[in-house]
Amino acid sequence: MSPLANPQQYLDNARIAPEVFQLRPDYRALLLVITNIPPAPSDAQSDALLQEAEASAKAALAKAPVTEIPHVKAWRSAYTAFGAKPKKTPNSLEALTRRVEKGGLPRVNRLTDIYNAISVKHQIPLGGEDLDKYSGAPFLVRAKGGEKFEMKAGGEVVNEPPIAGEVVWCDEEGVTCRVWNWRQGPRTALTDETRNVLIIMDALEACSDGQLDAAADELSRVLSGLSPEVEVRRRLFKA
Incomplete structure (x- = not known):
């Protein structure tokens, strides 16, 4: 079934x-399916959101190093539990926060900029998948080890399979994101033309349900404001 x-x-x-x-x-996962987003390059609105997120991250970094930010620290612990090395494979929230520490968040396109800003501002790892390239429904499992996962390195596509026990997001064609929320594969990555997206928000105990909802509400509000045709659906998973 097409998503x-x-x-x-x-x-x-x-x-x-x-x-x-x-x-x-x-662990909780909040999944959002957002459709009919008008694609556009980075603009004044997305830049303002990124600046707000950068200011928020700088305020947090003034109080503690990135590895001691509560939700970053929790994810580093989660990674270690299945054999990943957080220093080598930082979770997406940590990677973005380090970008702020080194100068600032990237400007990519309006959609990517908006969801990166929400991730950093609310301190929640957040991933985006292009639903037009997705095959079947998403599922999160622990890898058997050796599953195919293609990514770009040095301008070439290479296979870097997950280790046994690694937590991975998948669709019917294979692994779409390695190490829970570290690295997305290029097959389903967002582009400048993406109109329909699956957003995955990952939370551990350091992030309350209220904080998770607040991030989803802001993302939904911002994207819905881009066009009356935008539709948002969401589902929360928890133990």
């Missing part, structure tokens, strides 16, 4: 394997 044929059924068919919750009983 866009029935977005609600698509969300209903999404799943998280029990062994993920066994690893981290405090």
Whole structure:
């Protein structure tokens, strides 16, 4: 089934394997399907959101190093539990926060800029998948090890399979994101033409349900403001 044929059924068919919750009983995933987003380059609105996020990150970094920011610290612990090395594979929130520390967040396109800003401002790892390139419903599992995962390195596409026990997001064609929320594969990555997107918000105990909802509400409000045709659906997963 195409994700866009029935977005609600698509969300209903999404799943998280029990062994993920066994690893981290405090884990929650908030999935949003957002359709009919008008694509556009970075603009004044997305830049303002990024500046707000940068200011928020700088305020947090003034109080503690990036590795001691509560939600970053929690994710580093989660990674270590299945054998990943946070220094080598930082979670997406940590990677973006370090970009602020080194100078500022990237300007990519309006959609990517908006969701990066929400991630940093609310201190929640957040990923975006192009639904027009996605195959079937998303599911989160612990890898058997050796599954195909193609990514770009040095301008070439290379296979870098997950290790056994690694937490990975997948669709029917294979792994779409390695190390829970570290690295997305190019097959389903957002582009300047993306109109329909799956947003994945990952939370551990350091992030409350209220904080998770606040981030989703702001993202929904901002994207809905881009066009009356934008539609947002969401589903929360928890143990």
